Amino acid sequence: MYNEHVIYMQKAINEAKIAYEKNEVPVGAIIVFKDQVIAKAHNQIKTLKDPTAHAEIIAITQASSYLKNERLIECDLYVTIEPCSMCIGAMILARIKTLFFGAFDLKTGACGSIINLTKPGLFNHNINVVSGILANESKDIIQKFFLGKRK
Numbered sequence: 001m002y003n004e005h006v007i008y009m010q011k012a013i014n015e016a017k018i019a020y021e022k023n024e025v026p027v028g029a030i031i032v033f034k035d036q037v038i039a040k041a042h043n044q045i046k047t048l049k050d051p052t053a054h055a056e057i058i059a060i061t062q063a064s065s066y067l068k069n070e071r072l073i074e075c076d077l078y079v080t081i082e083p084c085s086m087c088i089g090a091m092i093l094a095r096i097k098t099l100f101f102g103a104f105d106l107k108t109g110a111c112g113s114i115i116n117l118t119k120p121g122l123f124n125h126n127i128n129v130v131s132g133i134l135a136n137e138s139k140d141i142i143q144k145f146f147l148g149k150r151k
Helices: 004-021 057-069 085-094 135-150
Strands: 028-033 036-042 075-081 096-105 128-131
Touching: 004 028, 004 057, 004 075, 004 085, 004 096, 004 135, 036 057, 036 085, 057 085, 057 135, 075 085, 075 135, 096 135
Parallel strands: 075 096, 096 128
Antiparallel strands: 028 036, 028 075
């Protein structure tokens, strides 16, 4: 499966690698609008001393600024790990069209792992969800990070 989704997810993984180098939980996200990357981000919780500084939230803020609109109606978000409930809430409010993610998060995932906040009809906006794009690569970087923490 080598298509535009793989290319975009690789860009998100590159952002996760930046987070890894900064000793942040390695999650990366990008937002695409009309086949153009308009936002890219990685977790910056420790750097900014902000529990809301998740890659997805930062990318949504960047994309909204770029488009000069709080609604990201025709935008797709690519993220390495299944988003948490806070990030799904932000995506719903921003009206993200499609969410693509790599690996499931069995501890805080809100797209089916722990809870499914993307279930059609649950909120006033439905997000299309596609999982499993470069899942092994996404899972590997986060596992490597936490294994290093346990040593």
